[in-house]
Amino acid sequence: MHIRKLKEEDAEQFLELNKQLDDTGYMLYDPGERQTSVENQRKGIARMIDNPSNHFLVAVENESLIGFIAAFRGNLNRNKHSAYLVLGVDKNYRGRGIASMLFEEIFFWSRNHGITRLELTVIKHNQPAFNLYSKMGFILEGEKIHSLMIEGEPVNEYYMYKLM
Known part of the structure; x- marks a missing residue:
């Protein structure tokens, strides 16, 4: 397993990974709600990686995407010191330390980017x-x-933070 930056060529696999993660019920999209095409996913990836405020990493095993972490940094003077994170790991690979490795990479990036x-x-x-x-x-x-x-019921979210 290795970690690298997300690329436009990952669009099809990234879309499939996201759909699988949506099916867990723990992501923002409901199961089956994501209707993005591979081409639109490719364009979305291009926009994300062209934005220097974003840092998007994927975990890869045997040429397959098995997880990701994205950091979306603030763009203004008052919030560019912070970044919002989104993490997802394929359910078949959970419990193997992949999420921890993705976090460590983001922590390194964060320290090096203020x-x-x-x-x-x-x-x-x-x-x-x-x-x-x-x-x-x-x-x-x-x-x-x-x-x-x-599923028609209100659910609460926790906000969490980490100071670097």
Whole structure:
């Protein structure tokens, strides 16, 4: 397994990975809701990687994408010291330290780019993710009440942060 930057050529595999992650119920999209074409995914990747405020890494095993982490840095003087993170790991590869390795790469990038605050959100009932984020040094900052609707029911999210 190795970690590298996301490339436009990854569009088809990245789209499939995201659809699989959507099916877990822990990502922003509902299962089956993501209707992006491979070409639109390729264009989206091009926009993301062209933006110097973004840092997007993928975990690859046997030429297959098995996980990713994205950092979206603020663009203004008042928030360019912070970055919002999104993480996803293929359910078949969880528990193998891949997420921890992705985080370590983002921590390295953050320190080298003047980012002093990392933040993320996690669905309140996603205890495994909450435990991972805590293990990686993220601290519970607050709870956003009824921030999501999942299967017609309101669900809360935790806001977490890590100072670098």
